[in-house]
Amino acid sequence: MTNNDLHPVFDFSEVGKQVLQTEREGLAQLDQYINDDFNRACEKMFKCTGKVIVMGMGKSGHVGRKMAATFASTGTPAFFVHPGEASHGDLGMVSKQDVVILISNSGESHEILALIPVLKRQSITLICLTANPESSMGKAADVHICVSVPQEACPLGLAPTTSTTAVMVMGDALAVxxxxxxxFTTEDFALSHPGGALGRKLLLRxxxxxxxxxxxxxxxxxxxLRDALLEITRKNLGMTVICNDLMKIEGIFTDGDLRRIFDMGVNVNEAKITDVMTTGGIRVRPSLLAVDALNIMQERHITCVMVADGDQLLGVLHMHDMLRAGVV
Known part of the structure; x- marks a missing residue:
């Protein structure tokens, strides 16, 4: 039973800082395990023609799910299989072309050990992550990556804390x-993240x-100039393009230009647009990623940009369009 009576001088913050310090010290020990075994594991996964299957029980299973998800989203096809379910049919998901990553701090997880003979019989490559190279899993592995930490952050030394953090970090090291x-490129990344703001930023053109x-x-x-002001008002984009009948760009006039000509004392009723327009103007291609167009607009301190193929006007893009699309 836990005691729900809080000690009057108990310091939650101090305990939290102690946990962070313990886990930092544990992670500092991982450098020694980025070695030839790490290289061999990466090479086997890189050359894998199937998928990377990750398995683990309990907290190791939760870490394994995250590890598989990270692999899958960064160019290494992967998924998680629960060892208990694997013993009851899900092992059929694993093929000879796959690489299997088995996670267990002790290296003696019964549910995983029960699967190893079957996996070995199919000549499936086994990469094991444990804290003990001499464990049953460590000895059975084709490649063993040691992930050992000095101590758990749990004061009882029982709850997986530092050890699970270390395994997660090692999984990130493998994935990266x-x-x-x-x-692997940002566009490759976007293909596996088509939903949400990330996908919009990386895929939208x-x-x-x-x-x-x-x-x-x-x-x-x-x-x-009066015609220009009427067109700006009608289209409500804060600018108008000056072009010929074939939509060849000659210049641009914006509401910012309007403010400047007022300061110059130009007669709005008599001025011609050619007297006040900006020749040429900034333009982008339609195939450009929207996020790259946004960067150009921010760098140039403009809210609207012409979309063109050379001098041929194809469209206009406004900052508000970025906002509506969720790019900003």
Whole structure:
């Protein structure tokens, strides 16, 4: 039974800091285990023509699920199989082309040991992560990665704390090493994260959200400044493009330009747009990632940009379009 009476001078913060210190010291010990065994494990997973299957019981199982998810999202096809379920049919998910990672701090998990003879019979590569190379799992492994820590953060030395953190970090080290070896890119990453803000930032292109056709604010070079102001108001994008009948860009005029010409004392009713427009103008290609277009707009301190192929106007992109699409 636990005691629910709180000691009047108990310091939660101090205990929390002690836990962090213990786990930091444990992680500092991991460098020695990034060795030839680590390299061999990476090579076997890199050359694997099947999938990486991760197994673990209890807290090791929770860490194993995270490890498999990290592999899968960074270019190494992987999934988690519960050892108990594996003994009752799920082992059929594992093929000879796969690599199996087995996790157990003691290296003596009965549920996992029961599976090893079957896996060995199929000549499946076994990578074991334990704290004891001389354990049953350590001796059975094709590659054993030692993940041993001086002590658990739990004062009783019972609850897996530092040890599970260390295994999770070792899993991250394996995943990132493989990611870099494969030349995994941000676009590759986006393909496995199509949902949410991350996918939108990495997959969405300018062509997906730009204004096209009749939504594009544009006038001819013969137009007056007054015509430009009316077009800016109608299309509500804070700018208009000056182009010919074939939509060839000649210049741009923005509401920022309008503020500047007021300071110059220009007569709005008499001025021609060619007298006040900016020749050329900043433009982006429709195939550009929306997040890259956003970076250009922020660097140039502009809220709208032309989308073009050379001088051919194709559309207009506004900062508000980025906001609506969730890119910002």
């Amino acid at each position: 090493a493989l990611l870099q070896a494969r030349g 300018v062509s997906d959200i730009m204004h096209t056709g009749s939504e594009i604010p544009h006038i001819s070079r013969d137009a007056s």
